[in-house]
Amino acid sequence: MPLGMLRATPLVEQATEHLREQITGGHWPIGTRLPGENALAKTLGVGRSTVREALRALAGAGLVQARQGSGVFVIATEPADDWATRLRRAAITDVYEVRMMVETQAARLAATRRTDDDLASLEAALQARRAAAGGDDGDFVDADIALHAAVVAAARNPVLDDLFAEFAPRLRGRLVDLVELLGLRHTDPNPGDDAHAALVDAIRRGDGEAASGILQAELEQTLALLHRDVT
Amino acid sequence: MPLGMLRATPLVEQATEHLREQITGGHWPIGTRLPGENALAKTLGVGRSTVREALRALAGAGLVQARQGSGVFVIATEPADDWATRLRRAAITDVYEVRMMVETQAARLAATRRTDDDLASLEAALQARRAAAGGDDGDFVDADIALHAAVVAAARNPVLDDLFAEFAPRLRGRLVDLVELLGLRHTDPNPGDDAHAALVDAIRRGDGEAASGILQAELEQTLALLHRDVT
DNA sequence: CAACACAGGTCCTCAGACAACCTGAGAGGT
DNA sequence: ACCTCTCAGGTTGTCTGAGGACCTGTGTTG
Numbered sequence: 001m002p003l004g005m006l007r008a009t010p011l012v013e014q015a016t017e018h019l020r021e022q023i024t025g026g027h028w029p030i031g032t033r034l035p036g037e038n039a040l041a042k043t044l045g046v047g048r049s050t051v052r053e054a055l056r057a058l059a060g061a062g063l064v065q066a067r068q069g070s071g072v073f074v075i076a077t078e079p080a081d082d083w084a085t086r087l088r089r090a091a092i093t094d095v096y097e098v099r100m101m102v103e104t105q106a107a108r109l110a111a112t113r114r115t116d117d118d119l120a121s122l123e124a125a126l127q128a129r130r131a132a133a134g135g136d137d138g139d140f141v142d143a144d145i146a147l148h149a150a151v152v153a154a155a156r157n158p159v160l161d162d163l164f165a166e167f168a169p170r171l172r173g174r175l176v177d178l179v180e181l182l183g184l185r186h187t188d189p190n191p192g193d194d195a196h197a198a199l200v201d202a203i204r205r206g207d208g209e210a211a212s213g214i215l216q217a218e219l220e221q222t223l224a225l226l227h228r229d230v231t
Numbered sequence: 232m233p234l235g236m237l238r239a240t241p242l243v244e245q246a247t248e249h250l251r252e253q254i255t256g257g258h259w260p261i262g263t264r265l266p267g268e269n270a271l272a273k274t275l276g277v278g279r280s281t282v283r284e285a286l287r288a289l290a291g292a293g294l295v296q297a298r299q300g301s302g303v304f305v306i307a308t309e310p311a312d313d314w315a316t317r318l319r320r321a322a323i324t325d326v327y328e329v330r331m332m333v334e335t336q337a338a339r340l341a342a343t344r345r346t347d348d349d350l351a352s353l354e355a356a357l358q359a360r361r362a363a364a365g366g367d368d369g370d371f372v373d374a375d376i377a378l379h380a381a382v383v384a385a386a387r388n389p390v391l392d393d394l395f396a397e398f399a400p401r402l403r404g405r406l407v408d409l410v411e412l413l414g415l416r417h418t419d420p421n422p423g424d425d426a427h428a429a430l431v432d433a434i435r436r437g438d439g440e441a442a443s444g445i446l447q448a449e450l451e452q453t454l455a456l457l458h459r460d461v462t
Numbered sequence: 463c464a465a466c467a468c469a470g471g472t473c474c475t476c477a478g479a480c481a482a483c484c485t486g487a488g489a490g491g492t
Numbered sequence: 493a494c495c496t497c498t499c500a501g502g503t504t505g506t507c508t509g510a511g512g513a514c515c516t517g518t519g520t521t522g
Contacts (some may be wrong), residue, residue, distance in 0.1 A: 060291025
């Protein structure tokens with residue numbers, strides 16, 4: 001099925017794309033009133049309905065807004081940049097640094113707010129991290145991240161949970177690379193186990209200072225590796 | 232202009248919304264083929280063109296995709312949740328707490344990383360906050376937020392800047408309310424000026440511990456007010 | 463100067479006609 | 493029995509026309 005899978009792109013999609021490019025390309029800044037439907041139909045060489053549908057698609061994408069009798073206005077020149085995109089573009093060391101700030105504070109809160117359920121989750125995550133020591137680098141990093149997520153969850157602040165969840169995927173790939181490239185698990189397949197056990201214990205004991213300090217030391221070490229990796 | 236400002240919502244928008252709710256409400260899971268245009272027109276009591284435009288809007292929003300001859304299929308059940316929406320839904324105290332964590336750490340970094348330009352910006356923002364003391368509560372809160380943003384910017388981590396910029400709009404309205412309802416500016420139209428001047432000075436001197444401590448005290452006080460406000 | 467009316471332009475809705483495409487069922491051939 | 497082809501019915505895509513609702517700017521009147 002070489003060419004049979006190819007379909008002509010519907011005119012309305014082509015028109016949508018063309019108009020979108022005019023907007024995102026800066027030809028129509030925010031606040032601009034677009035040419036009327038009839039004018040656009042003539043310019044694009046399509047029917048008026050096709051123009052209307054294209055404009056609806058752009059409205060659905062949040063780029064324009066129609067006002068009956070007035071016209072169609074540009075209200076955004078690009079879709080709202082989501083965090084995943086922003087984090088992807090940001091320097092990994094900047095992302096990690098913010099993670100570090102957030103997480104050390106979360107550990108402090110976790111020590112005072114953790115419930116029995118939280119402790120059970122932390123213990124389970126610690127065991128899962130140990131179990132993942134026998135697996136590949138990717139699984140190990142995932143288990144490590146899960147333990148850290150359990151720490152953040154014990155802080156009992158949903159905004160923190162969300163924030164950590166946004167950061168984790170951005171960091172995962174790089175952390176796996178780091179482990180592999182630097183051979184961090186060659187001598188010890190479960191690096192940092194002592195520190196993580198001490199972290200869970202500090203949270204159990206309610207010692208926020210210790211929990212925060214342990215995490216700070218660990219994360220600073222990884223950040224230093226990330227800096228080294230970059231140069 | 233009591234009722235003159237109200238406009239009938241165009242049918243296509245109502246239809247779009249109805250269909251969107253069917254999708255986000257779980258009635259049409261991902262992969263579902265929607266009823267045909269003619270069936271939908273009958274169900275919704277509108278013309279086929281109106282249905283087509285509504286479907287285009289949903290396509291523009293990324294929820295459906297049309298295949299000529301086959302039908303229109305659900306490809307997503309909700310738009311990617313953006314942070315603004317999440318923050319809007321979150322408890323204000325949770326949001327503020329995260330802001331506090333991030334900002335106190337940022338102040339620490341600012342003390343070590345600030346440039347001469349950062350210092351100039353901080354000084355300008357401090358003066359602007361003083362100038363806003365003569366204005367209304369909204370302007371004052373804006374000037375306060377701008378000073379804090381300058382602190383975060385001096386930490387020289389773009390991810391932090393972005394994060395603070397996400398949080399600020401969510402917090403603004405509530406902070407204005409707090410100032411108004413609690414009459415925080417009745418006796419002193421420029422509350423916290425001493426603390427803010429000390430903050431800027433600590434950053435200038437490179438004293439991260441002092442900067443962080445000053446901010447922590449201020450933000451904890453406001454958080455306590457937010458907690459009180461809620462109960 | 464303010465209020466009102468009107469003209470022209472714009473978006474909104476519906477209907478109809480025809481084209482292009484897809485899918486499933488049935489018929490015919492091997 | 494299995495495979496291929498054809499066709500019918502249903503679906504989306506495009507265009508056109510008609511009329512309605514709305515908005516804005518201009519001109520007229522009091």
